[in-house]
Amino acid sequence: MTRPLVITDCDEVLMHMVVPFAQWVDEEHGVLFRMEDTGFANALKRKECGTPLEAAEVWPLLDGFFREEMARQTAIPGAMAAMAAIGAVADIVVLTNVGPEHQQRRADQLATLGLHAPVIGSRGGKGEPVRRLIDERRPSVALFIDDLANHHRSVALEAAGVWRLHMVGEPAIAGKVPTARHAHARIDDWAAAQDWILARLAENIAAPGPELV
Secondary structure, X not given: OEXXXXXXXOEXXXXXXXXXXXXXXXXXXXXXXXXXXXXXXXXXXXXXXXXXXXXXXXXXXXXXXXXHOHHHOXXXXXXXXXXXXXXXXXXXXXXXXXXXXHXXXXXXXXXXXXXXXXXXXXXXXOHHHHHHHHHHHOEOOEEEEEOOHHHHHHHHHHOOOOEEXXXXXXXXXXXXXXXXXXXXXXXXXXXXHHHHHHHHHHHOOOOOOOOOO
C-alpha cells in the first residue's frame, strides 16, 4: 500500500472564490451575486432589473474569471499551513471543477502559495475521478474535502470507503450552506479540520459508507 491520500477541492476550501468573483461581476458585468437564493446560477442577477441570469450565461462568466481574474483570489485562513502539515504524512491531489483548460492556471496559483500538488481540472461529479485516483494509487486510507453536497454524494456512490469532509471556508456563505448529508463531518475552520483529517489518516481505516437515497 502507498501513503494516505487526501483529495481536496480548491474554491471555498483552499481559496476564496465567491467574494472576489462577486466583486468582479459587479464591476465588469453589472451582475450582482447574492447567496440568499439557493444555487449558484440563481444567485447571479442583473443589477439593473434583478432578474436571474440564464444558465447558459453563467459558465462564460466563470470561464472569464478563471482565465483572467484568478489573481483576485486569496487563500482561506489556515489552509496552506494545514496542507503543509497534511502533506508531511499523506499525498495531496487537488480536484477542482475549473475544467482542463484552467488546470495549469490553478496549479500555478497554488504553487505561488507553496502548495506543489497535482491538480486535476475536472467537470461534473467528482465520484469517478476520485475512484480512478484510488484505483491508480491504492492509498492506505483516503479522504475527500469539498464544499458542495452533490460531490459528497457522488464520491459516496463511487468510492464509499473514502472519508468525506464537508468544508465551506468562505464565511460569507458558510452559514447559508446546509451540511452535506453524505459527508462524514462538516468543519469550516482549518485548525479544527486539520486535526480531524490527521486523526482519520492516523487511524488508517476505511470510512463507513452511509445509506444513499
